[in-house]
Amino acid sequence: MADRISDAEHAVMEVLWDDAPLTAQDVAERVDPGRGWSANTVKTLLGRLLAKNAISHEADGRRYLYRPLVARDDYVSGESRRLINRLFGGRLTPLVAHLAERDELTAQDIAEIEALLKDLKQ
Amino acid sequence: MADRISDAEHAVMEVLWDDAPLTAQDVAERVDPGRGWSANTVKTLLGRLLAKNAISHEADGRRYLYRPLVARDDYVSGESRRLINRLFGGRLTPLVAHLAERDELTAQDIAEIEALLKDLKQ
DNA sequence: TCGCACTGTTTACGGCCGTAGTCAATAGCG
DNA sequence: CGCTATTGACTACGGCCGTAAACAGTGCGA
Numbered sequence: 001m002a003d004r005i006s007d008a009e010h011a012v013m014e015v016l017w018d019d020a021p022l023t024a025q026d027v028a029e030r031v032d033p034g035r036g037w038s039a040n041t042v043k044t045l046l047g048r049l050l051a052k053n054a055i056s057h058e059a060d061g062r063r064y065l066y067r068p069l070v071a072r073d074d075y076v077s078g079e080s081r082r083l084i085n086r087l088f089g090g091r092l093t094p095l096v097a098h099l100a101e102r103d104e105l106t107a108q109d110i111a112e113i114e115a116l117l118k119d120l121k122q
Numbered sequence: 123m124a125d126r127i128s129d130a131e132h133a134v135m136e137v138l139w140d141d142a143p144l145t146a147q148d149v150a151e152r153v154d155p156g157r158g159w160s161a162n163t164v165k166t167l168l169g170r171l172l173a174k175n176a177i178s179h180e181a182d183g184r185r186y187l188y189r190p191l192v193a194r195d196d197y198v199s200g201e202s203r204r205l206i207n208r209l210f211g212g213r214l215t216p217l218v219a220h221l222a223e224r225d226e227l228t229a230q231d232i233a234e235i236e237a238l239l240k241d242l243k244q
Numbered sequence: 245t246c247g248c249a250c251t252g253t254t255t256a257c258g259g260c261c262g263t264a265g266t267c268a269a270t271a272g273c274g
Numbered sequence: 275c276g277c278t279a280t281t282g283a284c285t286a287c288g289g290c291c292g293t294a295a296a297c298a299g300t301g302c303g304a
Binding site for chain 2: 010073076077079080081083086087088091092093095096097098099100102104105109110112113114116117120121
Binding site: 166 | 290291292293294295296300301
């Protein structure tokens with residue numbers, strides 16, 4: 001079922017995860033302006049997301065209201081897993097180690113994650 | 123310059139990161155058998171990677187020897203950054219928190235990362 | 245020396261993606 | 275009641291991707 005969501009489609013999903021249901025026009029207005037999309041482009045993407053069963057729509061007079069079917073958390077988990085499996089043998093530690101080695105972690109990041117993990121252990 | 127490396131191309135890169143330089147035949151033999159690729163497919167992918175400047179080749183008599191131009195670490199960093207930026211506001215902590223919330227971290231993961239972070243702080 | 249086997253190059257082709265124009269229906273305005 | 279503005283559906287099109295067959299050059303064995 002749930003086909004893969006493309007990059008452009010993901011931008012539309014973010015809008016609907018933030019607030020739903022919305023009309024196509026609402027989505028077009030709220031989608032990242034950096035993309036510079038025409039309203040038609042957004043409508044096409046909504047159509048493709050419908051076909052992929054990533055969103056649903058219900059009639060509201062002459063227009064439709066769109067809402068997400070896949071939860072953001074599920075999408076995020078899927079994408080994260082995919083990356084971690086593909087590049088780090090499925091384990092999180094090597095990812096953290098990699099970023100650390102490349103100095104991509106700030107002292108604040110480290111402190112935050114430590115606190116988080118401590119919490120996890122109770 | 124460095125164009126985006128596709129998924130299938132990445133499988134070829136992994137072979138060359140593991141050992142280089144290699145002939146096209148070597149690559150075809152070592153690439154993940156799960157893909158079930160014909161030798162021709164591998165040759166096409168090598169050609170595309172050349173066009174993208176992700177690998178180089180040097181003549182070796184009748185054939186070429188291929189070797190990576192982009193370092194695995196650079197590729198891995200780029201992909202990781204892309205995901206973290208796209209889904210977690212550019213910060214690693216929310217990614218860890220997300221996986222933790224979804225019970226995707228084992229006790230071992232947690233211990234490993236804690237040890238890693240402790241080390242980082244001296 | 246001749247043909248074959250091997251290697252790289254070119255071409256193919258359906259599918260998804262990004263981007264958007266065109267078409268058809270229709271509801272509300274004048 | 276007829277026209278226009280809105281809205282969704284259909285069509286388009288070039289590009290990348292996955293997958294691979296067809297083709298062409300050439301060194302080696304017979």
